[in-house]
Amino acid sequence: MNDCIFCSIANRQIPAELIVETDTLVAFHDLNPQAPQHVLLIPKKHIATLDGAGDEDRAVLGDLLLAAAEIARRLGFAEAGYRTVINCNQNGGQSVYHLHVHVLGGRALEWPPG
Ligand code: 5GP
Ligand code: ZN
Numbered sequence: 001m002n003d004c005i006f007c008s009i010a011n012r013q014i015p016a017e018l019i020v021e022t023d024t025l026v027a028f029h030d031l032n033p034q035a036p037q038h039v040l041l042i043p044k045k046h047i048a049t050l051d052g053a054g055d056e057d058r059a060v061l062g063d064l065l066l067a068a069a070e071i072a073r074r075l076g077f078a079e080a081g082y083r084t085v086i087n088c089n090q091n092g093g094q095s096v097y098h099l100h101v102h103v104l105g106g107r108a109l110e111w112p113p114g
Helices: 005-010 055-075
Strands: 018-021 025-029 037-043 082-085 101-105
Touching (some): 005 025, 005 037, 018 055, 055 082
């Protein structure tokens, strides 16, 4: 997927400061943060949406959530609390069609989302 911005970040074709890199995922700071802490985690494999994930992606989906929790602890906002978000398709507000988990922390977040 040459035209996918998140594949380009995962492949290091576009420079980004990676917070974490494992065999299956990378994490980096969101370009346009919506909270004092706003991290994105993406699978190295191009999966366009959560709706497009399949049984073969079970392990990497688990990796993403466990890594999100680990990053929140490491960056120091786990105990205060945070939110993980996966936007899916148009009504979900997805703008980059490479599956990603948002981790938002560092302030009290409102509910319900807009
Ligand atoms: P979505 O709206 O698809 O759930 O979230 C996409 C997120 O990716 C947005 O929060 C946006 O700010 C972020 N984003 C888009 N392009 C880039 C980029 O090139 N670098 C980084 N670090 N974040 C990006
Ligand atoms: Zn991609």
